[in-house]
Amino acid sequence: ELKVEQNPLFLSMQEGKNYTIYCNYSTTSDRLYWYRQDPGKSLESLFVLLSNGAVKQEGRLMASLDTKARLSTLHITAAVHDLSATYFCAEAYGGATNKLIFGTGTLLAVQP
């Protein structure tokens, strides 16, 4: 069964702190996506991770992929209020079709 599990579901952080969101997936997919969703908005693409050991960074966010452990992480460094949003990971399946199965999402609230 295809399944993507994210934890935590909810994360309340103080500004300036670091934290990690975890994404466990079920297949041998080599494509893992991270998206951000602000309230009432659509999804913004953050990262696409394509191979084992891939690491990508953009500002205070860094994503990594371990295909052997079927684990991706999204690390937040020195959080700021503007990072408050819901973050989704998604695993690609279906080969070339690139269908996505999404995790449950992590609601991040950064407190000043």
Next chain:
Amino acid sequence: SAVISQKPSRDICQRGTSLTIQCQVDSQVTMMFWYRQQPGQSLTLIATANQGSEATYESGFVIDKFPISRPNLTFSTLTVSNMSPEDSSIYLCSLRQGRETQYFGPGTRLLVL
């Protein structure tokens, strides 16, 4: 990156009626996808729509309830038929660009009374 627009952006509908959602892309794409996001939930794939062929539906979704058209490489529609309050969701079209990137439209927020 591709620019995706959806119409309507939101609607309130009565149960038993149908609504057709349009998705327009500013470039030609082979595969388009329709996702549903129920309130407070994650996204679930409804179907894959390729131009020139029948849409492929995921488990739990059927053509009679969610008919899809894909008349050309820049346009698709999703109809939500015989609506009930359980159909209240955000419906998003999506496309893949290249091998990697997958973009999402702004979504259509549907409330069924």
